[in-house]
Amino acid sequence: MLSPVILVPAILNGLLTGAIYALVALGLTLIYGVLHIINFAHGALLSAALFAAFFAYRVLGLDPYVAVFLNAPLFFALGYALQRFIIGPASRGDDRNMLLVTLGIAVVIENALLYAFHADTRTINVGYAFETINFGIAFLAVPRVVGFIAVFLVAFALWLIMTFTDTGRAIRAVAREKLGAQLAGIDVAHIYAITFGIGTACVAVAACLLIPTYYVNPHVGNAFVLVAFTIVVLGGMGSVPGAVIGAFLIGIVESLSGLFLGESLGQIGIFVIFIVVLLVRPSGLFGERA
Amino acid sequence: MKALSPIAAVLAVLAVVPLIVHSNVILNFLVVALMIALAGQGWNILGGYGGQYSFGHAAFFGTGAYVTAILQMRYGVNAWLGFAAGIASGAALGGAIGALTFRSGLRGSYFALVTLAFAEVLRIVASVAPITGAGVGTLITLDISARAFQFQSRAVFYWVILALVGVSLVVTRLIERSRFGAWLMAVRENEDAAAALGVDVSRVKSAAMVISGAMTAASGCFYAQYFLFVDSGIAYGTWISIEALLTPIIGGVGTLFGPLLGALVVRSLGELAKLVAGDAPGLDLIIYGAVLVAVIWFSPRGLIGGAVQAHKRLLRRLSPGTSCAGEIGRG
Numbered sequence: 147m148l149s150p151v152i153l154v155p156a157i158l159n160g161l162l163t164g165a166i167y168a169l170v171a172l173g174l175t176l177i178y179g180v181l182h183i184i185n186f187a188h189g190a191l192l193s194a195a196l197f198a199a200f201f202a203y204r205v206l207g208l209d210p211y212v213a214v215f216l217n218a219p220l221f222f223a224l225g226y227a228l229q230r231f232i233i234g235p236a237s238r239g240d241d242r243n244m245l246l247v248t249l250g251i252a253v254v255i256e257n258a259l260l261y262a263f264h265a266d267t268r269t270i271n272v273g274y275a276f277e278t279i280n281f282g283i284a285f286l287a288v289p290r291v292v293g294f295i296a297v298f299l300v301a302f303a304l305w306l307i308m309t310f311t312d313t314g315r316a317i318r319a320v321a322r323e324k325l326g327a328q329l330a331g332i333d334v335a336h337i338y339a340i341t342f343g344i345g346t347a348c349v350a351v352a353a354c355l356l357i358p359t360y361y362v363n364p365h366v367g368n369a370f371v372l373v374a375f376t377i378v379v380l381g382g383m384g385s386v387p388g389a390v391i392g393a394f395l396i397g398i399v400e401s402l403s404g405l406f407l408g409e410s411l412g413q414i415g416i417f418v419i420f421i422v423v424l425l426v427r428p429s430g431l432f433g434e435r436a
Numbered sequence: 437m438k439a440l441s442p443i444a445a446v447l448a449v450l451a452v453v454p455l456i457v458h459s460n461v462i463l464n465f466l467v468v469a470l471m472i473a474l475a476g477q478g479w480n481i482l483g484g485y486g487g488q489y490s491f492g493h494a495a496f497f498g499t500g501a502y503v504t505a506i507l508q509m510r511y512g513v514n515a516w517l518g519f520a521a522g523i524a525s526g527a528a529l530g531g532a533i534g535a536l537t538f539r540s541g542l543r544g545s546y547f548a549l550v551t552l553a554f555a556e557v558l559r560i561v562a563s564v565a566p567i568t569g570a571g572v573g574t575l576i577t578l579d580i581s582a583r584a585f586q587f588q589s590r591a592v593f594y595w596v597i598l599a600l601v602g603v604s605l606v607v608t609r610l611i612e613r614s615r616f617g618a619w620l621m622a623v624r625e626n627e628d629a630a631a632a633l634g635v636d637v638s639r640v641k642s643a644a645m646v647i648s649g650a651m652t653a654a655s656g657c658f659y660a661q662y663f664l665f666v667d668s669g670i671a672y673g674t675w676i677s678i679e680a681l682l683t684p685i686i687g688g689v690g691t692l693f694g695p696l697l698g699a700l701v702v703r704s705l706g707e708l709a710k711l712v713a714g715d716a717p718g719l720d721l722i723i724y725g726a727v728l729v730a731v732i733w734f735s736p737r738g739l740i741g742g743a744v745q746a747h748k749r750l751l752r753r754l755s756p757g758t759s760c761a762g763e764i765g766r767g
Contacts, residue, residue: 178545182545183545184545184546184548184549186491186548186552232729235733236729236732236733237732238736240736241544241545242487242489242544243732243736245489245491245544245545245548246489246681246685246728246732247728247729247732247733249491249678249725249728250725250726250728250729250732251725251729252725253674253678253721253722253724253725253728254722254725254726254729256718256721257718257719257721257722257725258718258722259718260717260718261716261717261718261719261722264717265717364718372553372556375549375552375553376553379549383545383546414557414560414561417553417556417557417560420553421536421553421557424536424537424540424542424550428540428541428542428546
């Protein structure tokens, strides 16, 4: 059972899954780090992004890896507009209201997708979906390897933005000390919306990387986001390295518990982690406080 | 006694409805609205008075529904006992989740997330566990008799759920007027200040969660008896978590009659949408989501809170002399 021939590919596949989780979790933890709220619309936005990638392929004939350059800016704009023109004004800075507004938006998006496209599950067929690369110790699916590399590119790009641009500095300033940033002349509402836009763009990239090997229906985002919630709780809410490391851990746990316990119980393994982390260390591995 | 007279008046008016209206469609509508109001009152105790916003009250609703159904069908327990056991298990679950989350100091975003996760875990477990009937669900056998808590006439079901709503209103009013209620509201306004004044914050919140869980579970028990069927998507589905928080927020969060008013409004909107656009999946929830955002945007205290404010503003305008003093006093 513990033969490395089975174990090594399972762990590698877990890492590949973890990379996509990392991207979804990054968006979530970034928004939490700056706005100090959990974006409950994240899952619905992921479903919407998967639909966008699906229709980009079906209607426009765009390969998902090309569509990403269209969808990411589009979803950045969507996220920006949502925060700037709906969530911000509707909640007037009250945390509880913000939570409820993101929940309301989630319900609207998810059910608008259900209303427009029904509950059918759809997939696309790209030529390379079933191609594999032989790494000597394991065969890995090409789209998942591409996804893995792309996630690192996105993370690197985000790091560059955060470290070297004025906008990145402003985002970090707002996350640290909102009032101080405001006094220094930073437009906090604008920075909030930018952050929300980046978080939403992460989801759009994740969707384009997922769609070649995955399926889409109106509720599909929820499964990912519950995993992403677990990841950010595990890694520490608001912590970027926490989100990445948490995502790889969860990817491996899911893959291994799927191997030993079967598919449907793989998910339960994740929730057990979730509850144990809350009991033992609610601030997570890298978080400062709950 | 004076504190309870508005409740008596509202209940009396609602109680005569089945004597005048005989349409099963309307009675069915009202029964469901009252059921949602009961679930919403549960949410209101914890969220409205205690300020702890739960996004997963389906956990309590579903547990009440499943416990009632499973005890009857698998263990031959009397329906009324099953109903009571359902409520008790909702209270126990509330105590357990409360102990788990409040002990570790989870609040705000975290609390909403944890409650959502608990509801989701229960949904996944219920959809695979054999005892719940897994994907098939649990069907309660038709047996129309008072002993089995099943009635031919919708009017009787109506009075039963009205009585339950009545109990929830009385309990809520008693909490409002009690020392416990004052602690709870102090926690809502400022948790740290309340703790500094000697309120045992996590204990007060846990107690509120027990009461809240019991009320919402009672709504779930009623669901099982009324529709005679439970599955994981109904019992632990997002719809009830949304409706349980939507009704008090629309009606007036932290007000006695908020959930009742909100449930009538929410359900009317849902029916209206179906009339206009046909019965399409997702349509009612699109409207609920949009209404939730709109209420927070334009009237964060809900209909009752908004009306009270408008009334005050009107009074001030009518008597300009006192308005100044009022403004200053408010500071």
